[in-house]
Amino acid sequence: MDFDYDLYVIGGGSGGVRAARLTAQDGHKVGLAESSRMGGTCVIRGCVPKKLMVYASEYRDAARLACEYGWSMDAGALDWGHFRTKLHTELDRLEAAYTENAEKAGVEIHHMRATIADPHTVELEDGRRVTAKHILVATGGHPVVPPMENADLGMVSDDVFGLEALPKKMLIVGGGYIGCEFAGIFNGLGVDVSMFIRKAQILRGFDDEARGHVADCMQARGVEIHTGCAPTEIEKVQGGIRVKGSSGHEEVYDALLWATGRKPSTLGLGLEEAGVTLARDGSIEVDEYGQTAVPSIYAVGDAIGRVELTPVAIREAVAFHKTVFRGEPTAMDYDLIPTATFTQPEMGNVGMTEEEAEEAGPTDVYATAFRPMQRAFGGDDERALFKMLVDRETDKVLGVHIVGPGAAEMIQFVGVTLKMGATKADFDRTCALHPTLAEEMVLMREPVRSLD
Structure with a gap:
């Protein structure tokens, strides 16, 4: 044919x-x-x-x-x-x-x-x-938008880039990476940002310690996070959009952004x-x-x-x-894909979370948190987080999580090392490049805890 x-x-x-x-x-x-x-x-x-x-x-x-x-x-x-x-x-x-x-x-x-x-x-x-x-x-x-009355008063991520003007006060519903990224964006642009999330923490599916660190930093920067809270009432009122949450919190916002999944x-x-x-x-x-x-x-x-x-x-x-x-049967390799979440501060991840590593077997956790030089000199208290999960029996690095300036850029190259099967000893024998944030990847000598 x-x-x-x-x-x-x-x-x-x-x-x-x-x-x-x-x-x-x-x-x-x-x-x-x-x-x-x-x-x-x-x-x-x-x-x-x-x-x-x-x-x-x-x-x-x-x-x-x-x-x-x-x-x-x-x-x-x-x-x-x-x-x-x-x-x-x-x-x-x-x-x-x-x-x-x-x-x-x-x-x-x-x-x-x-x-x-x-x-x-x-x-x-x-x-x-x-x-x-x-x-x-x-x-x-x-x-996708929840099927509730007046949900159409809100916008979705597709609509953000066409806004006629910046709102003064915004509610973002959803604690995934899209909601958290836009929370950081609008907060940085001078908008008063609040978030409603149904769960107890943002960024479900990411390493618990890393996502907790991001949440603390976001709140310190001025984002108001209401956990265990979902909208129950939405209506147009004079001056904006009134939203009531399941926690009882009620407020009027200039804009509502749905970040409730795709x-x-x-x-x-x-x-x-x-x-x-x-x-x-x-x-x-x-x-x-x-x-x-x-x-x-x-x-x-x-x-x-x-x-x-x-x-x-x-x-x-x-x-x-x-x-x-081309007649070359090729399957996609989904293992060890580096990811970046452009929250503020940004987060980079590759490999297992601590929770996954604990299920996999005996694991040593290496971690450090410190004030980056550039921001510390400016009087900031915000800390960067570096975390490495290591198989105790093979010394193989199972996962790396970074929260801080340049995390996305760093995790790309960390991903290469994990793809090659790097061990903790490989990192240890690599000389540090000073003064950089990335040098912390080769300076963590003792585990902060062990998982059995």
């Missing part, structure tokens, strides 16, 4: 575009449909604009710290309009680059929604039907009708090579809900391309 395309990709985010480009560069005919903007969540409404907002939010504190060093300056107030204009100019540039690079590789882009009509047919929003030998679903995910964007694509199996949360069930229950249909990225990170989606796309178009 002759097909219109060798590969048709649904979704123009990082994973979909990478698979499309690689396949087209190998001489195959590739089509791609994107219903929103090329670049997907990460480029347009996630990682990139969020990180630029993180940078913007840090300058106020940097100006304060500069004064402690003897500089005469006043950061004043952020010109949100100026920042937002530059932000969207940059996002437009990146979107154009994604489109241009894909087209240069030979990808035919359809800027519209697409659904699956059968295992080899894609139906475009304009009514056209195209056939493909292989179909790749890379539709990503989307924020779900795969897979419904309404015709997947189940074509024979693809979806999990209860809507994620696409695939094997180790990204293949669904329908041999011609594959999926990568947040749509499969395994590890929802941009670099993971890209690697899954590369593995798909090698497997399907």
Whole structure:
């Protein structure tokens, strides 16, 4: 059978575009449909604009710290309009680059929604039907909002970058990494920020000691965290949005941000009708090579809900391309993926948490907390945390957790060492680079506690 395309990709985010480009560069005919903007969540409404907002939010504190060093300056107030204009100019540039690079590789882009009509047919929003030998679903995910009255008075993370003006007072509902990152951002921009979280602590799933340290620092910086609290009433009132929490706390806010999780964007694509199996949360069930229950249909990225990170989606796309178009069966390796949470202070993690290590077997915990030189000189009490978990029997490093300036940059290279199977002895025999924060990784000599 002759097909219109060798590969048709649904979704123009990082994973979909990478698979499309690689396949087209190998001489195959590739089509791609994107219903929103090329670049997907990460480029347009996630990682990139969020990180630029993180940078913007840090300058106020940097100006304060500069004064402690003897500089005469006043950061004043952020010109949100100026920042937002530059932000969207940059996002437009990146979107154009994604489109241009894909087209240069030979990808035919359809800027519209697409659904699956059968295992080899894609139906475009304009009514056209195209056939493909292989179909790749890379539709990503989307924020979810609790089903409660007046929930629409709040916004989600996608909406943040289009705000007309900065609110004076904001409530963020949700204590995951998205909620905590935006709490730090808006707090740094001068907004009075409060958080409602249902659990007893923020950042569920991360190392308990590390996330507790982040919470303490956030509160010291001015973020008000209400634990064990979820909204029970929301209404529009004069002067803002009144929100009452399950703890009894009640207040009026200028803005409400829902950070209550994300779900795969897979419904309404015709997947189940074509024979693809979806999990209860809507994620696409695939094997180790990204293949669904329908041999011609594959999926990568947040749509499969395994590890929802941009670099993971890209690697899954590369593995798909090698497997399907180069005849090199390649499974994605999900072990020891470094992660960064751009809270303030930021946190970097790779490997096991202390709780996981304790379950795995006898573990030695090395940890240190200290005031970084730069901030200590400015009179700050905030401490950086370095933590290493070591298998007592093999000396192998099981996990590393860093909270403090540059944590994300450091954890990338720590991830390389763990991937190579580094032991505590490897760190010990490495000479320290002084004066740096990172030198603490090779200076922790004695465990602070042992887990049996």
